[in-house]
Amino acid sequence: MTHQSQNERVLSFELFPPKTAEGMDKLKLAVERLNSVGPRYFSCTYGAGGSTRERTFATVGWLREQGIETAPHLACIGTEKAEMRDIVGHYIEQGITRLVALRGDMPSGMGRTGIGTFRYANELVAFLREEYGDRFTIEVAAYPEFHPQAPSAQADLENFKRKVEAGADTAITQYFYSAEAYRYFVDECERMQIDVPIIPGVMPITNYNQLARFSDACGAEIPRWIRKRLEAFGDDKDSLKAFGHDVVLELCQQLLEDGAPGLHFYTMNQSGPTLKLWNELGLSQ
Numbered sequence: 001m002t003h004q005s006q007n008e009r010v011l012s013f014e015l016f017p018p019k020t021a022e023g024m025d026k027l028k029l030a031v032e033r034l035n036s037v038g039p040r041y042f043s044c045t046y047g048a049g050g051s052t053r054e055r056t057f058a059t060v061g062w063l064r065e066q067g068i069e070t071a072p073h074l075a076c077i078g079t080e081k082a083e084m085r086d087i088v089g090h091y092i093e094q095g096i097t098r099l100v101a102l103r104g105d106m107p108s109g110m111g112r113t114g115i116g117t118f119r120y121a122n123e124l125v126a127f128l129r130e131e132y133g134d135r136f137t138i139e140v141a142a143y144p145e146f147h148p149q150a151p152s153a154q155a156d157l158e159n160f161k162r163k164v165e166a167g168a169d170t171a172i173t174q175y176f177y178s179a180e181a182y183r184y185f186v187d188e189c190e191r192m193q194i195d196v197p198i199i200p201g202v203m204p205i206t207n208y209n210q211l212a213r214f215s216d217a218c219g220a221e222i223p224r225w226i227r228k229r230l231e232a233f234g235d236d237k238d239s240l241k242a243f244g245h246d247v248v249l250e251l252c253q254q255l256l257e258d259g260a261p262g263l264h265f266y267t268m269n270q271s272g273p274t275l276k277l278w279n280e281l282g283l284s285q
């Protein structure tokens with residue numbers, strides 16, 4: 001694994017578009033605090049099939065008004081090219097230069113797979129490069145513990161390589177709690193000449209039920225010893241958060257020691273858990 005110097009590290013924060021005005025107020029407060037430590041950029045998720053389109057636009061629009069570098073996510077599954085042009089055109093007007101290009105997971109009952117629609121993220125990356133050249137830095141997703149639908153680890157790596165060959169500049173991983181899984185993945189990518197920075201996605205642990213639900217859906221493993229301890233805390237939220245913080249802090253320390261080129265925090269629109277990690281890792285540059 002090649003090592004990255006501290007100043008070259010890409011440190012970023014992910015947000016999701018709130019559903020309510022109250023949620024938006026909370027997001028604004030969280031962003032104010034998170035932005036004060038100087039991340040490279042914020043990203044904002046997008047619901048596949050356009051389910052959050054207007055809310056993602058509103059969140060990205062507000063971030064841009066604050067002069068914050070923002071990377072909107074694009075989820076392409078079932079989306080017509082004309083619609084993708086509309087969305088990207090909107091972002092060009094807002095001065096966006098970075099995009100996270102994804103396939104997404106179609107909500108059940110919303111399957112659209114007509115002609116002109118995208119099937120996989122590599123097709124979206126190729127489309128963005130064909131239509132917009134080098135205007136955007138393009139990020140894609142990577143899975144150190146492998147995507148749940150991949151027929152094999154090797155097939156998933158080859159599909160990841162396809163996205164890089166189509167023109168992705170960098171990758172953000174699904175979250176994981178095993179530094180070894182990341183290390184093996186990066187080494188395997190190096191062997192396959194996949195030569196983009198692979199930034200670990202970091203999920204703070206603050207709520208066991210929510211984490212267990214997400215992890216079951218996305219194939220991110222919570223190691224048994226962590227799961228058992230989290231279960232045992234029951235309603236003792238403070239002890240759970242303290243334990244969760246220690247686990248994730250140690251993971252991040254290990255990742256940075258191993259030469260990870262940055263960290264991407266899944267903030268869940270909360271500043272506290274991420275900033276506690278940030279400060280204890282000494283990430284302010």
Ligand code: FAD
Nearest residue numbers: 045046048073102103104120121141147149150156159174
């Ligand atoms: P792909 O890279 O297309 O891969 C999907 C699956 O298909 C994999 O199993 C892969 O091995 C296989 N595959 C890929 N290409 C091919 C091919 N050409 N032929 C055959 N098989 C292939 N979801 C959202 O809806 N909105 C978001 O904002 C969002 N943000 C995310 C951010 C990050 C950092 C990550 C890691 C995930 C995010 N997701 C989001 C979830 C993501 O959309 C899902 O994990 C989705 O199932 C896969 O998306 P992908 O871009 O990785 O897909």
